[in-house]
Amino acid sequence: MTQKVEFYRHSVGEAERASVDAALRDPFLTTGARVREFEAKFGGMFADDAQVLGLSSCTAALHLSLLAFGVGPGDEVITTPLTFIATANVILHAGATPVFVDVDPGTGLIDPELVEAAITARTKAVIAVHLYGQMADVRALRAICEPRGIKLIEDAAHAVESLRDSVQPGDVGDCACFSFYATKNLTSGEGGALLSRDREFLERARTLSNHGMSKNAADRYGGSYVHWDMVALGYKYNMTNIQAAMLLPQLPHVEDKCARRQAIACQYKAGFQLLPFVQFPAVAGGEGSRNARHLFVVFVSDMRDEVLSALGNEGVGVAVNYRAVHRLTFWKERLGLASDALPHATDLGERCISLPMYPDLTDREVQYVVETVAAVGGRLGLS
Numbered sequence: 060m061t062q063k064v065e066f067y068r069h070s071v072g073e074a075e076r077a078s079v080d081a082a083l084r085d086p087f088l089t090t091g092a093r094v095r096e097f098e099a100k101f102g103g104m105f106a107d108d109a110q111v112l113g114l115s116s117c118t119a120a121l122h123l124s125l126l127a128f129g130v131g132p133g134d135e136v137i138t139t140p141l142t143f144i145a146t147a148n149v150i151l152h153a154g155a156t157p158v159f160v161d162v163d164p165g166t167g168l169i170d171p172e173l174v175e176a177a178i179t180a181r182t183k184a185v186i187a188v189h190l191y192g193q194m195a196d197v198r199a200l201r202a203i204c205e206p207r208g209i210k211l212i213e214d215a216a217h218a219v220e221s222l223r224d225s226v227q228p229g230d231v232g233d234c235a236c237f238s239f240y241a242t243k244n245l246t247s248g249e250g251g252a253l254l255s256r257d258r259e260f261l262e263r264a265r266t267l268s269n270h271g272m273s274k275n276a277a278d279r280y281g282g283s284y285v286h287w288d289m290v291a292l293g294y295k296y297n298m299t300n301i302q303a304a305m306l307l308p309q310l311p312h313v314e315d316k317c318a319r320r321q322a323i324a325c326q327y328k329a330g331f332q333l334l335p336f337v338q339f340p341a342v343a344g345g346e347g348s349r350n351a352r353h354l355f356v357v358f359v360s361d362m363r364d365e366v367l368s369a370l371g372n373e374g375v376g377v378a379v380n381y382r383a384v385h386r387l388t389f390w391k392e393r394l395g396l397a398s399d400a401l402p403h404a405t406d407l408g409e410r411c412i413s414l415p416m417y418p419d420l421t422d423r424e425v426q427y428v429v430e431t432v433a434a435v436g437g438r439l440g441l442s
């Protein structure tokens with residue numbers, strides 16, 4: 060049947076179209092002044108001493124962060140299995156060995172105690188994921204990592220607007236990686252950014268993001284010809300002016316869009332209060348914490364896949380964020396873990412359902428989702 064409530068509708072509008080149109084009238088279409096402007100303005104939303112590198116994706120930011128920290132073959136990187144595959148895959152792309160540790164059963168966030176227990180002489184980095192909009196306990200993780208010289212990388216794909224105990228992404232970790240993928244809170248269709256307070260690290264990442272060339276095209280453009288050099292083996296991960304043009308008009312609206320998503324989350328929570336089979340991720344952090352509300356995820360008590368297909372049949376768009384990485388075929392074969400390994404991530408990955416969550420969702424649509432979940436749960440006999 061046709062969707063009554065889509066899982067996601069973007070809110071790209073006239074301002075983004077006008078900005079992209081202007082960018083297309085420039086002589087210069089790839090990385091240039093608009094990317095620099097985006098880097099400065101996006102960076103302005105975070106710590107004063109942090110700088111930003113615009114990239115083609117969050118996957119690129121995660122990959123480059125490992126490379127620019129010198130992580131490679133023989134090194135171990137600790138991360139969570141309850142994430143999008145990109146977080147884990149980049150560890151293999153860097154030639155390093157992924158080490159998965161379990162998550163907190165309430166929040167779904169990486170458990171710092173298990174991180175500490177998994178550290179070996181080979182551990183070079185930890186990638187923490189700020190899941191659904193709640194930040195991992197970066198202070199606890201830093202206290203574990205810093206004395207041992209282990210880099211703390213924050214996967215902040217869900218966390219542009221997040222706070223945990225008064226810190227933002229990139230305040231405590233060595234860097235933070237953002238996504239501007241089609242369904243993220245800020246979007247250029249595809250895009251990403253790497254933020255860090257470590258300028259030398261960011262310059263290494265910048266060089267690696269453009270084939271390891273000593274100058275990018277904008278630096279080479281105009282004036283008399285100067286040879287460029289290749290100083291490292293890099294990748295093609297740069298952000299274009301067209302992507303930056305699409306992102307720039309969205310920045311002034313980050314707060315009002317976040318406020319609208321908070322209101323939607325409240326409406327969902329009130330609506331589901333009387334349905335015991337619907338559980339929410341536990342609140343992470345104390346005062347001074349904010350859930351960015353990127354995704355609205357519930358954990359159902361049982362029969363997740365039946366609930367998913369019933370909701371789909373009633374016209375409610377749904378998704379799963381995420382089945383645990385170690386349960387997917389490639390990773391299962393690669394890791395060969397016992398079937399009862401990483402039990403909390405496995406369990407949450409088998410019970411989670413993402414419901415529609417975006418600023419243009421109407422109160423009536425939210426109400427329809429709530430009523431449909433209640434009806435489906437009733438029909439399936441869930442309690």
Ligand SMILES: *Cc1c(COP(=O)(O)O)cnc(C)c1O
Pocket residue numbers: 115116117118119142143145146188214216217237238239240250251
């Ligand atoms: C979306 C996402 C990514 C990957 O982002 P891309 O920009 O698509 O590469 C990485 N980690 C998490 C947690 C994500 O949700």
